[in-house]
Amino acid sequence: AQSVTQLGSHVSVSEGALVLLRCNYSSSVPPYLFWYVQYPNQGLQLLLKYTSAATLVKGINGFEAEFKKSETSFHLTKPSAHMSDAAEYFCAVSGDGGATNKLIFGTGTLLAVQP
Amino acid sequence: DAGVIQSPRHEVTEMGQEVTLRCKPISGHDYLFWYRQTMMRGLELLIYFNNNVPIDDSGMPEDRFSAKMPNASFSTLKIQPSEPRDSAVYFCASSRTSGGARETQYFGPGTRLLVL
Numbered sequence: 001a002q003s004v005t006q007l008g009s010h011v012s013v014s015e016g017a018l019v020l021l022r023c024n025y026s027s028s029v030p031p032y033l034f035w036y037v038q039y040p041n042q043g044l045q046l047l048l049k050y051t052s053a054a055t056l057v058k059g060i061n062g063f064e065a066e067f068k069k070s071e072t073s074f075h076l077t078k079p080s081a082h083m084s085d086a087a088e089y090f091c092a093v094s095g096d097g098g099a100t101n102k103l104i105f106g107t108g109t110l111l112a113v114q115p
Numbered sequence: 116d117a118g119v120i121q122s123p124r125h126e127v128t129e130m131g132q133e134v135t136l137r138c139k140p141i142s143g144h145d146y147l148f149w150y151r152q153t154m155m156r157g158l159e160l161l162i163y164f165n166n167n168v169p170i171d172d173s174g175m176p177e178d179r180f181s182a183k184m185p186n187a188s189f190s191t192l193k194i195q196p197s198e199p200r201d202s203a204v205y206f207c208a209s210s211r212t213s214g215g216a217r218e219t220q221y222f223g224p225g226t227r228l229l230v231l
Binding site: 105 | 218
């Protein structure tokens with residue numbers, strides 16, 4: 001069975017500081033991995049996804065993530081945090097080893113950005 | 116494209132009442148998913164459809180919950196009778212089939228349900 005683990009349910013950074021949100025996955029087959037963002041009182045929006053092409057994936061709003069098979073990780077980073085990045089971030093894995101795009105979500109990381 | 120549309124956005128009801136949540140997926144999308152989000156349990160997949168057919172309903176909590184997709188542009192999630200523990204945000208999402216597991220799911224804005 002596939003799963004993802006997000007370390008740190010709450011992360012706080014200062015504006016302009018590096019953002020690092022951690023995600024580790026477990027999968028018996030090559031995974032497809034996603035990062036979604038949820039702003040307050042809104043639905044989830046795709047930030048970026050890894051689909052077995054380049055291991056360094058660039059997304060919207062200056063975010064990027066690197067797929068590291070040896071570490072079973074897909075951490076999300078942004079060089080310089082902005083106040084507007086305050087939101088909840090979800091890592092997810094899909095596939096179930098088949099064609100379905102059923103997603104398994106992590107528990108989420110709430111990012112706070114301090115002025 | 117208008118994106119995934121959900122209605123109502125907010126629903127307040129009393130315990131024992133029937134609640135119906137509605138979803139219109141993005142045109143051309145073959146998959147439709149229903150999720151529930153709570154503080155305690157996070158995001159849970161309740162059920163999903165492919166080409167209007169339910170594929171996996173193992174996440175549906177109990178018989179009080181039912182979902183239908185009568186056509187490609189409409190789905191409902193019904194709770195009857197509702198209970199206070201059903202209070203949550205319910206999301207609908209849709210995606211295409213073509214890319215399989217690579218496809219992005221597009222989420223609606225959610226329905227915030229409060230059962231008193």
